[in-house]
Amino acid sequence: MERRTIGAGALGVGAVGLGCMPMSWAYSASRQRGDASVRALHAALDLGSSLLDTADMYGPFTNELLIGRVLRERRAEAFVSTKCGLLVGDQHIVANGRPGYVRRACDASLRRLQTDTIDLYQLHRADPEVPIEETWGAMADLVTAGKVRALGLCAVGARAGRRGAGTGLYDTTIRQLERIQQVFPVAAVQAELSVWSPEALESLLPWCAARGVGLLAAMPLGNGFLTGTLTPGQGFEPDDLRARHPRFTAEMMAANQPLVVGLRRVAARHGATPAQVALAWVLAQGPHVVPVPGAKRERWVRENAGAAGVCLTARDLADLAALPDAQGSWD
Numbered sequence: 001m002e003r004r005t006i007g008a009g010a011l012g013v014g015a016v017g018l019g020c021m022p023m024s025w026a027y028s029a030s031r032q033r034g035d036a037s038v039r040a041l042h043a044a045l046d047l048g049s050s051l052l053d054t055a056d057m058y059g060p061f062t063n064e065l066l067i068g069r070v071l072r073e074r075r076a077e078a079f080v081s082t083k084c085g086l087l088v089g090d091q092h093i094v095a096n097g098r099p100g101y102v103r104r105a106c107d108a109s110l111r112r113l114q115t116d117t118i119d120l121y122q123l124h125r126a127d128p129e130v131p132i133e134e135t136w137g138a139m140a141d142l143v144t145a146g147k148v149r150a151l152g153l154c155a156v157g158a159r160a161g162r163r164g165a166g167t168g169l170y171d172t173t174i175r176q177l178e179r180i181q182q183v184f185p186v187a188a189v190q191a192e193l194s195v196w197s198p199e200a201l202e203s204l205l206p207w208c209a210a211r212g213v214g215l216l217a218a219m220p221l222g223n224g225f226l227t228g229t230l231t232p233g234q235g236f237e238p239d240d241l242r243a244r245h246p247r248f249t250a251e252m253m254a255a256n257q258p259l260v261v262g263l264r265r266v267a268a269r270h271g272a273t274p275a276q277v278a279l280a281w282v283l284a285q286g287p288h289v290v291p292v293p294g295a296k297r298e299r300w301v302r303e304n305a306g307a308a309g310v311c312l313t314a315r316d317l318a319d320l321a322a323l324p325d326a327q328g329s330w331d
Helices: 034-046 062-077 099-113 132-144 171-181 204-210 222-227 250-255 257-270 274-283 298-309 314-321
Strands: 003-006 011-014 051-053 079-084 086-088 093-095 118-123 148-154 188-192 214-218 289-292
Touching: 003 214, 003 289, 034 062, 034 298, 051 289, 062 079, 062 099, 079 099, 099 118, 099 132, 118 132, 118 188, 132 148, 132 171, 148 171, 148 214, 171 188, 171 204, 188 204, 204 214, 222 257, 222 274, 250 257, 257 274, 257 314, 274 289, 274 298, 274 314
Parallel strands: 051 079, 079 118, 118 148, 148 188, 188 214, 214 289
Antiparallel strands: 003 011, 086 093
8 A cells, every 4th residue: 555654754654644532432332333343454564554543532542542452462563542631521621731741641642552663643632721831741741751752733623613703724733843943853734634624724734744644544535425325314322423513414415416426427437435535635635644533333444445546647636626515513
């Protein structure tokens, strides 16, 4: 599989990564099966999809424990990315960027992942009560200590609040990046990027490209919508994040079907699936862009990895660019 690089450290990863969150958090709990997820993780490594992306808050903690079961046997084959900075309560999530917490969180993640080093340690969200430079400095100390190889930041985008007039979607993230770059190099930024959420192309991706910073494309399959496997009005389990998102109402899912139709049309030219075309579109945005689709079944991992073999033509890209904008806000 084609290798891509993350940041100035040129840390090679497979063309398509694996977002591990659905294995134990945010999606239908009734469909979460530990053994099936372990098989999916092994399949990803077998296929060269070495980037395994998780966070301590997923579960919380159970996602890292699950990945640790596989890393115990195959650590050398994996590029491990996890995150800190968010604490999960019964009914709320709060940011914590205090240096002491960062150090404790890293040590706890290392234990759960059964590894001595985290390849990419990401700040999930900045703590509004702690200067981001202090948080980033504590993370940089972890690199010096050999516990972490590189640092990344998760972008604050559409779901964090509405834009004000004349304000770019990722202006806040770019300001944060400019500040922390003065403390320690940013190796990667994780942000939503997909056919139906291309906003990162406007300013965030150019910022990363100009500085040799990798971009991890989160939700490249639109939380499953762009796979064409979801039916408008099908409903979601109460614990599924899509049950509360405006784009997943029956009305909005029906209104956005032209996006799926367009993906199917391009997929037919290549003998591919809509999901593979959606991922190929992300890959086409630059050699430093790595899509990180979520999956919890071996079948989907194999399908997603196959996107690396789909080479979109100029006609394909023009047809995808001509698709209508997605309807329904993420706010």
